[in-house]
Amino acid sequence: MNWLLDLTPDEWNAVRLSIKVATVAMIASLPPGILIALLLARGRFWGKTLLNGLVHLPLILPPVVTGYLLLLSFGRRGPAGVFLAEHFGIVFSFRWTGAALACGVMGFPLMVRAIRLSIEAVDRRIEAAAGTLGANPLWVFATITLPLILPGLIAGAILSFAKAMGEFGATITFVSNIPNETQTLPSAIYTFTQVPGGDAGALRLTLISIGISMVALVASEVLARRVGQRMDIE
Amino acid sequence: MTLSVDINHRLGDFAVEAKFDSAGRLTALFGPSGSGKSTVINLIAGLIRPDKGRIAVDGRVLVDTDARIFVPMHKRRIGMVFQDARLFPHMSVAANLRYGRWFTPSTERYAKIDAVVELLGIGHLLDRRPARLSGGEKQRVAIGRALLASPKLLLMDEPLASLDEARKAEILPYVERLRDETKIPIVYVSHSVAEVARLASDVVVLAQGKVVASGPTEAIMQRLDLLPAEERGEGGAVLDTKVLHHDEAFGMTVLGSQAGEIRVPRLARPAGATVRLRIRARDVMIATEQPTGLSALNILAGTIAAVRPGIEPTVEIAIDCNGAIVLARITEQSKRTLRLSLGRQVFAVIKTVSFDSATTGAGLSVEADG
Numbered sequence: 001m002n003w004l005l006d007l008t009p010d011e012w013n014a015v016r017l018s019i020k021v022a023t024v025a026m027i028a029s030l031p032p033g034i035l036i037a038l039l040l041a042r043g044r045f046w047g048k049t050l051l052n053g054l055v056h057l058p059l060i061l062p063p064v065v066t067g068y069l070l071l072l073s074f075g076r077r078g079p080a081g082v083f084l085a086e087h088f089g090i091v092f093s094f095r096w097t098g099a100a101l102a103c104g105v106m107g108f109p110l111m112v113r114a115i116r117l118s119i120e121a122v123d124r125r126i127e128a129a130a131g132t133l134g135a136n137p138l139w140v141f142a143t144i145t146l147p148l149i150l151p152g153l154i155a156g157a158i159l160s161f162a163k164a165m166g167e168f169g170a171t172i173t174f175v176s177n178i179p180n181e182t183q184t185l186p187s188a189i190y191t192f193t194q195v196p197g198g199d200a201g202a203l204r205l206t207l208i209s210i211g212i213s214m215v216a217l218v219a220s221e222v223l224a225r226r227v228g229q230r231m232d233i234e
Numbered sequence: 235m236t237l238s239v240d241i242n243h244r245l246g247d248f249a250v251e252a253k254f255d256s257a258g259r260l261t262a263l264f265g266p267s268g269s270g271k272s273t274v275i276n277l278i279a280g281l282i283r284p285d286k287g288r289i290a291v292d293g294r295v296l297v298d299t300d301a302r303i304f305v306p307m308h309k310r311r312i313g314m315v316f317q318d319a320r321l322f323p324h325m326s327v328a329a330n331l332r333y334g335r336w337f338t339p340s341t342e343r344y345a346k347i348d349a350v351v352e353l354l355g356i357g358h359l360l361d362r363r364p365a366r367l368s369g370g371e372k373q374r375v376a377i378g379r380a381l382l383a384s385p386k387l388l389l390m391d392e393p394l395a396s397l398d399e400a401r402k403a404e405i406l407p408y409v410e411r412l413r414d415e416t417k418i419p420i421v422y423v424s425h426s427v428a429e430v431a432r433l434a435s436d437v438v439v440l441a442q443g444k445v446v447a448s449g450p451t452e453a454i455m456q457r458l459d460l461l462p463a464e465e466r467g468e469g470g471a472v473l474d475t476k477v478l479h480h481d482e483a484f485g486m487t488v489l490g491s492q493a494g495e496i497r498v499p500r501l502a503r504p505a506g507a508t509v510r511l512r513i514r515a516r517d518v519m520i521a522t523e524q525p526t527g528l529s530a531l532n533i534l535a536g537t538i539a540a541v542r543p544g545i546e547p548t549v550e551i552a553i554d555c556n557g558a559i560v561l562a563r564i565t566e567q568s569k570r571t572l573r574l575s576l577g578r579q580v581f582a583v584i585k586t587v588s589f590d591s592a593t594t595g596a597g598l599s600v601e602a603d604g
Contacts, residue, residue: 129320132281134338
């Protein structure tokens with residue numbers, strides 16, 4: 001086991017960075033994910049199909065294309081990138097934040113799908129009952145809808161996290177492969193496979209990658225089961 | 235409380251055009267399924283927005299399409315009890331009960347948790363989850379939840395329709411206590427003659443989306459033609475009676491009414507208690523002379539006040555017994571043979587055993603006393 005845990009500082013950094021990027025990507029996509037899922041599940045507006053297609057685009061496009069589009073819009077000269085840098089001081093290009101953005105975008109369709117399905121499963125008549133008791137729509141959402149879709153939220157968040165842990169194409173296209181900044185686990189593994197004698201390192205990181213994913217999945221299962229039991233839904 | 239409804243609403247091919255006013259303690263919206271009762275109550279609650287019309291409660295306008303007023307449901311302060319309880323599955327019974335209180339201004343909170351819990355007998359359920367409740371318990375909690383929001387009006391949409399007879403008998407006394415012990419006016423949707431006759435002070439009859447009659451329960455229940463076909467057998471006179479005494483030897487209770495003494499199977503109610511008695515028209519026989527050698531115990535003297543054609547081959551005879559109307563449904567042949575006509579002196583004959591818990595509310599008095 002020693003050779004497995006005996007990581008070089010750069011490898012450790014890749015592990016830490018991957019977890020950080022995936023966590024930030026997951027948390028940051030939750031609010032817009034819930035909003036878009038709500039719109040798609042319940043909204044009746046012109047362009048809903050378009051929005052649905054747009055959300056699912058990263059799932060269908062080659063990741064390289066998504067990464068390139070991100071580079072064009074959020075890069076140093078991209079309109080969104082310039083705007084965010086000037087007004088909020090947020091820079092994405094060649095930073096770990098850019099990796100998080102890429103991972104978030106790639107995982108977004110999976111998250112929205114999971115949340116949307118759980119919203120569609122909520123009995124709207126129960127929400128109406130809350131309305132007759134004096135709760136305005138915002139309160140109904142916070143006290144009824146949100147707790148009822150919690151299992152879906154957890155599933156969506158875990159999917160997003162798992163996708164982020166494995167994201168490679170869009171990340172490397174958008175923010176390259178800079179050790180200690182944008183070199184996540186997949187990028188590090190890729191780098192190992194490109195150099196002679198990198199097999200041991202690649203295998204180490206691969207096993208770690210598998211381990212983290214398994215822990216995340218098991219944790220989500222346990223969490224979802226607890227929530228389910230607490231709710232005790234018929 | 236005065237409720238004033240005048241609305242036009244279209245749902246596909248079905249149009250509801252209902253106009254009525256009611257100031258009753260418990261107003262029943264009565265009619266067969268598909269008559270638009272639930273639509274009307276959903277419009278009052280604010281769950282649907284009418285195409286056109288006006289709804290006001292105690293002068294407070296909730297909807298007026300001409301004036302472009304539509305008060306959203308969460309601001310109406312109208313409680314609603316649904317047929318399918320609709321409890322919040324992720325909250326305990328106690329949390330369900332408290333839910334509406336959050337949203338009621340503290341100055342307007344008149345409902346007390348302890349009193350409501352006691353009234354509905356749900357104290358032992360407070361820690362449970364809705365999934366662990368029986369149908370009847372769910373419905374009682376749903377009633378409590380609506381009450382604890384301190385509503386100005388309570389709507390009940392067929393609260394018993396999805397329950398079996400035993401569960402109905404369990405809930406009915408609580409609805410009666412609600413009617414008699416709280417001050418909240420109630421609008422109660424039902425297609426059951428038994429429920430309406432027992433609970434309602436006033437009835438609004440709906441058919442095919444329109445109001446066909448409205449008035450005090452006693453008057454409406456006598457109009458057998460207004461009742462849905464499958465419920466017509468349940469129709470008849472409704473008398474307010476008082477328990478005079480119990481005949482323990484024979485297991486009977488003697489009720490005093492304007493029409494005279496009426497013997498029914500033993501009721502578990504104390505002497506002096508009021509009992510609303512429904513005498514099904516099909517259970518009433520007519521004799522032209524004081525009958526003798528007859529097993530039936532109740533013989534009420536009166537004069538024929540009305541003769542109306544019923545469903546073939548029957549006729550409905552209204553007998554005025556000392557000012558109280560008793561309805562009889564007999565065949566056209568009997569009417570001819572006996573030469574029954576307006577003003578004729580007759581005797582209404584009713585078997586004691588034709589009264590059951592559905593017509594005397596006996597089941598409920600057992601529960602309420604015990």
